Amino acid sequence: MKDIKVLGSGCKTCQLTADLLKSEAEKLGVPVTVEKITDYAVIAGYGIAATPGVVVDGKVVHAGGLPKAADVDGWLRA
Amino acid sequence: MSACCTEEARPAVSGCNEATPGVACGCGNAEPVPIVASPVRPLIATTLGAIVWVAVYPWLETLAEWIVAQLPIDRQSHLGDALAFVLYDLPKVMMLLVAIVFATGFLRSYFSVENTRRLLAGKREGIGNVAAATLGVATPFCSCSAVPLFLGFVSAGVPLGVTFSFLIAAPMVNEVALGLLFALVGWQVALTYLAFGLTIAILSGLILGQLRLEGWLQPWVRDVRMGVAVLPGRRLTLSDRLEAGWSSVREIVAKVWLWVALGIGVGALIHGYAPTELLVAIMGKDAWWSVPAAVVIGIPMYAGASTILPIIEALIAKGAALGTVLAFMMAVIALSLPEMIILKKVLTVKLIAVFVGIVGLGILAVGYLFNLLFA
Numbered sequence: 128m129k130d131i132k133v134l135g136s137g138c139k140t141c142q143l144t145a146d147l148l149k150s151e152a153e154k155l156g157v158p159v160t161v162e163k164i165t166d167y168a169v170i171a172g173y174g175i176a177a178t179p180g181v182v183v184d185g186k187v188v189h190a191g192g193l194p195k196a197a198d199v200d201g202w203l204r205a
Numbered sequence: 206m207s208a209c210c211t212e213e214a215r216p217a218v219s220g221c222n223e224a225t226p227g228v229a230c231g232c233g234n235a236e237p238v239p240i241v242a243s244p245v246r247p248l249i250a251t252t253l254g255a256i257v258w259v260a261v262y263p264w265l266e267t268l269a270e271w272i273v274a275q276l277p278i279d280r281q282s283h284l285g286d287a288l289a290f291v292l293y294d295l296p297k298v299m300m301l302l303v304a305i306v307f308a309t310g311f312l313r314s315y316f317s318v319e320n321t322r323r324l325l326a327g328k329r330e331g332i333g334n335v336a337a338a339t340l341g342v343a344t345p346f347c348s349c350s351a352v353p354l355f356l357g358f359v360s361a362g363v364p365l366g367v368t369f370s371f372l373i374a375a376p377m378v379n380e381v382a383l384g385l386l387f388a389l390v391g392w393q394v395a396l397t398y399l400a401f402g403l404t405i406a407i408l409s410g411l412i413l414g415q416l417r418l419e420g421w422l423q424p425w426v427r428d429v430r431m432g433v434a435v436l437p438g439r440r441l442t443l444s445d446r447l448e449a450g451w452s453s454v455r456e457i458v459a460k461v462w463l464w465v466a467l468g469i470g471v472g473a474l475i476h477g478y479a480p481t482e483l484l485v486a487i488m489g490k491d492a493w494w495s496v497p498a499a500v501v502i503g504i505p506m507y508a509g510a511s512t513i514l515p516i517i518e519a520l521i522a523k524g525a526a527l528g529t530v531l532a533f534m535m536a537v538i539a540l541s542l543p544e545m546i547i548l549k550k551v552l553t554v555k556l557i558a559v560f561v562g563i564v565g566l567g568i569l570a571v572g573y574l575f576n577l578l579f580a
Contacts (some may be wrong), residue, residue, distance in 0.1 A: 167551075168425060170353055171356040171357065171360065172429075172432045174353070175351055176319060176322050176352050177317070177319070177357075178353050182528075191317065
């Protein structure tokens with residue numbers, strides 16, 4: 128089970144990012160939990176300065192903008 | 206930066222666009238980009254696109270005039286004038302927008318917020334303000350990222366004034382506005398706009414830094430402990446960067462074309478119907494009060510540069526003073542209510558008021574200077 132966190136204010140791109148992660152995980156058959164983090168102090172704690180950010184199993188893998196589907200597949204397969 | 210994807214409901218217009226755009230602007234509602242099948246594809250598409258662009262662009266005016274000539278309308282009438290403006294400007298502005306957004310998306314793939322923060326951390330005030338203002342123009346960033354960016358900069362040791370220089374320059378010198386001014390009004394005006402925009406960002410940041418307003422941040426901001434993230438580095442190929450340009454085009458043009466059309470519609474009405482004497486009386490350079498009025502009206506408004514530029518073009522053609530309309534444009538795109546609402550999470554209202562006041566005064570000064578220079 129991969130633990131995924133989407134860091135962001137709840138803006139549209141953050142929502143799209145969460146949706147993309149869920150749909151790619153389903154496609155690959157990887158079980159995941161996707162949690163959205165909107166508290167700015169907590170987001171800052173991850174050390175990113177651009178949102179949305181993506182954290183997979185405690186590791187920041189992406190910051191700023193909608194990730195590419197190919198990259199998402201890479202994180203999920205790792 | 207652009208005021209995009211705020212969580213609050215957006216008044217009026219916007220797009221992440223312009224501003225900030227890009228793939229990189231984290232605010233698109235673009236669909237996930239499909240995996241590119243071949244690395245050569247973006248290269249071929251870009252080359253073909255450039256050839257078509259260059260071949261078509263010079264013929265737009267001829268084509269527009271020809272279409273109007275086919276219609277049973279007097280070319281010299283108000284309607285004929287307005288129609289000719291729409292038929293020429295709509296394709297022209299859309300083509301320019303595509304070219305500008307593509308170039309910006311491509312160039313911005315060389316910059317990122319994380320790298321900019323690293324470059325600015327530990328910079329002294331002065332040189333730091335200059336670097337921040339310049340990077341503010343180049344770094345992809347949108348207002349949905351304004352708060353994390355602010356926290357990230359301040360906690361990484363970037364001085365408050367330097368952070369402000371970045372936050373002011375990002376929307377103030379808007380690449381779409383710059384490109385459209387260059388093409389629609391002239392390179393002298395575009396260059397002067399760039400120089401003045403950077404100057405306002407640098408000076409405002411310096412002044413805000415000197416005021417030592419750290420105590421006016423929201424209290425929780427000072428206690429934030431910033432983590433350190435090491436993002437997996439990925440080497441982008443030329444083809445990746447071209448693809449980034451194309452995806453900005455898809456994302457932004459899909460979002461703003463309607464607003465561009467709206468701006469051109471208003472521009473056409475001004476072009477065809479607005480009485481020149483009245484406009485000159487209100488917005489001409491002899492009306493000294495029009496610059497402050499333009500700034501005050503423009504601050505709470507927000508519209509993308511691609512909406513406002515066709516209106517600016519029509520106003521200038523009708524005899525409005527350049528400084529007055531540019532001050533209006535800068536106030537509209539650089540300062541906006543939605544952005545202030547977002548910043549309220551990290552800045553106290555007092556600090557926001559000082560920020561708006563200083564930037565507003567800068568725009569005012571630029572308006573008068575422009576009117577003097579381009580009289």
